[in-house]
Amino acid sequence: MKQFLKRSFALTDRGVHGALKAGMFSFLVFVITMFPAMLLLLLVDQLLLQHVHDTLTYVLFSLITLIVMEVLLSFEYESQYNETYKEAANLRIEIAQKLSQLEMSYFSKHDLADLAQSIMADVAAIEHAGSHAIPTALGFCLFLPLITILMLIGNWKMALLAIVPTLVSFGLIVLGKNYARAQFNKHYVRLRENSQAFQERIEMSKEITAFNLTEHVKSSLYARLEDSQRVHWKSERNAAFLIMGSEIFGHFSLAFTIVGGIFLMQTGEISILYLIGYVLAAMKIKEMVDANMEFFMEIFYINSAVERINEIRNAKVLSGLDVSFSSFDMSIEHLNFSYDTNKPVLKDVSFTVPQGSVCALVGESGCGKTTLLHLIARLYDFDSGSISIGGVNIKDVSAESLYRNLSIVFQDVVLFNTSVLENIRIGREDADDEEVKRAARLAQCDFIDNLPEGFDTLIGENGRQLSGGERQRISIARAFLKNAPILILDEIASSLDVDNERKIQESLNDLMKNKTVIIISHRMKSIQNAARIVVLKEGHVEACGTHSELLRSSSSYQKLLEKTQAADEFVY
Numbered sequence: 226m227k228q229f230l231k232r233s234f235a236l237t238d239r240g241v242h243g244a245l246k247a248g249m250f251s252f253l254v255f256v257i258t259m260f261p262a263m264l265l266l267l268l269v270d271q272l273l274l275q276h277v278h279d280t281l282t283y284v285l286f287s288l289i290t291l292i293v294m295e296v297l298l299s300f301e302y303e304s305q306y307n308e309t310y311k312e313a314a315n316l317r318i319e320i321a322q323k324l325s326q327l328e329m330s331y332f333s334k335h336d337l338a339d340l341a342q343s344i345m346a347d348v349a350a351i352e353h354a355g356s357h358a359i360p361t362a363l364g365f366c367l368f369l370p371l372i373t374i375l376m377l378i379g380n381w382k383m384a385l386l387a388i389v390p391t392l393v394s395f396g397l398i399v400l401g402k403n404y405a406r407a408q409f410n411k412h413y414v415r416l417r418e419n420s421q422a423f424q425e426r427i428e429m430s431k432e433i434t435a436f437n438l439t440e441h442v443k444s445s446l447y448a449r450l451e452d453s454q455r456v457h458w459k460s461e462r463n464a465a466f467l468i469m470g471s472e473i474f475g476h477f478s479l480a481f482t483i484v485g486g487i488f489l490m491q492t493g494e495i496s497i498l499y500l501i502g503y504v505l506a507a508m509k510i511k512e513m514v515d516a517n518m519e520f521f522m523e524i525f526y527i528n529s530a531v532e533r534i535n536e537i538r539n540a541k542v543l544s545g546l547d548v549s550f551s552s553f554d555m556s557i558e559h560l561n562f563s564y565d566t567n568k569p570v571l572k573d574v575s576f577t578v579p580q581g582s583v584c585a586l587v588g589e590s591g592c593g594k595t596t597l598l599h600l601i602a603r604l605y606d607f608d609s610g611s612i613s614i615g616g617v618n619i620k621d622v623s624a625e626s627l628y629r630n631l632s633i634v635f636q637d638v639v640l641f642n643t644s645v646l647e648n649i650r651i652g653r654e655d656a657d658d659e660e661v662k663r664a665a666r667l668a669q670c671d672f673i674d675n676l677p678e679g680f681d682t683l684i685g686e687n688g689r690q691l692s693g694g695e696r697q698r699i700s701i702a703r704a705f706l707k708n709a710p711i712l713i714l715d716e717i718a719s720s721l722d723v724d725n726e727r728k729i730q731e732s733l734n735d736l737m738k739n740k741t742v743i744i745i746s747h748r749m750k751s752i753q754n755a756a757r758i759v760v761l762k763e764g765h766v767e768a769c770g771t772h773s774e775l776l777r778s779s780s781s782y783q784k785l786l787e788k789t790q791a792a793d794e795f796v797y
């Protein structure tokens with residue numbers, strides 16, 4: 226049961242416990258709401274059949290019913306709402322933790338807007354269902370068999386007259402469930418596409434204005450909205466038909482009970498008290514079904530949200546053991562990798578980088594240099610072969626052990642919407658302010674002095690208040706601060722002007738001392754002193770050696786040098 230609830234509603238263990246508790250209270254509330262009908266039966270018994278009951282019986286019965294009802298309702302409320310809000314927070318935390326453990330390939334295969342939708346909207350949908358629909362449905366599923374058995378014991382014919390139409394009414398909803406689910410999924414896909422389109426519109430405002438695309442984008446957004454409105458209307462309309470059909474059958478329950486009951490009473494099979502009792506029970510069941518129908522629909526509606534949350538839960542995580550590396554020699558052997566199975570990006574790549582030496586990766590654009598750095602940083606897992614540090618395959622190493630020993634400076638720098646100081650401190654969380662400032666000086670971040678509040682200046686979303694070169698230097702300062710034994714540099718000079726590049730080059734020479742460094746640079750001159758230069762061509766190692774060795778032996782290396790020289794001389 227617990228596993229069923231966990232799977233069906235993407236609940237956490239605690240959430241399952243909460244839902245069961247709330248469901249039990251809902252069941253008790255269903256039971257107690259039958260008591261006023263029983264009181265009415267007592268009265269009918271007295272009026273019609275002259276079975277006189279003491280007035281105190283009515284008063285006591287009413288009082289006890291009221292008190293129990295009040296207590297149960299408050300418990301039901303408490304367990305439904307409190308547990309659900311806690312569950313929504315737990316679920317979001319669980320998803321956030323899971324996302325932080327996933328392979329990067331998961332993010333490249335999934336839409337980020339979709340993930341954001343899963344964390345916010347899907348959990349909100351489950352939260353709403355959890356506070357209303359799931360406990361009530363659980364309670365009703367317990368109550369219906371109980372009342373059916375009691376009614377069958379009383380008179381099985383009357384019981385069937387009241388219960389069968391109710392079951393058919395339910396059956397209709399369940400039968401239509403798959404159809405409704407497909408419609409709701411379609412609507413969800415449209416919503417996701419719309420939010421992607423709006424996000425793109427906002428992110429590309431500059432390009433849209435510059436290329437005079439405002440009208441075109443506006444009309445395509447309107448067309449999208451109209452389309453999603455159509456799909457939404459269709460899904461709501463079909464859901465409404467289902468509910469209506471099921472409600473009509475629900476009414477048959479009452480009609481059959483009255484007509485069948487009168488017939489059975491005339492044949493002398495049941496007394497008028499039985500007739501009224503079964504009519505009251507049929508009315509109550511109908512009332513409950515009506516009140517809860519939208520909850521059952523809601524449970525079908527959250528199905529696609531549940532599927533997406535479960536998909537994140539079941540995704541493969543980066544796993545491995547905590548390891549202390551004995552050395553930082555790096556060895557890459559027969560490495561193969563593809564982003565998708567049809568197109569290999571790296572093919573049988575092998576080379577070594579001894580501890581404390583610099584290795585440069587060069588090659589035409591698209592040959593797989595950045596991909597190789599991503600694999601070394603374990604942002605993706607490779608298909609076959611190995612990457613070892615100190616003889617240990619990084620696939621067997623936990624993310625914490627690896628990143629403790631690795632500093633990475635990528636082409637695309639990501640900054641957080643906080644102060645400059647905190648952005649640099651990301652390199653090493655326990656660094657004090659002085660250490661952060663020293664790292665900034667080493668990375669030539671002199672622009673910080675000109676910011677309004679120096680190191681305390683907030684730099685806006687993804688550092689939008691900074692230039693490309695300034696963002697790059699903050700990223701380099703993080704690497705200085707971390708001072709890890711392995712350093713990965715991907716085109717760090719791409720956003721720097723000549724003056725800054727020269728300054729950073731000097732301080733980088735200090736940082737790189739005694740470290741295992743892997744660097745990509747399109748400025749061929751800057752890597753000429755590297756102990757080893759690996760020339761990649763269409764995903765495989767074409768040549769490997771020092772600058773002077775490659776000048777003699779590799780025609781691809783010579784061509785790369787010629788191209789960079791030609792680019793340096795290019796005049797606009």
Ligand SMILES: Nc1ncnc2c1ncn2[C@@H]1O[C@H](COP(=O)(O)OP(=O)(O)OP(=O)(O)O)[C@@H](O)[C@H]1O
Pocket residue numbers: 333564565570588589590591592593594595596597
């Ligand atoms: N996330 C991705 N999903 C699918 N294919 C990708 C992805 N990233 C890169 N590729 C493809 O992999 C190949 C190698 O790309 P990579 O970025 O590693 O080349 P590169 O040598 O670093 O290029 P550049 O010098 O232009 O930065 C390219 O064909 C690219 O289109």
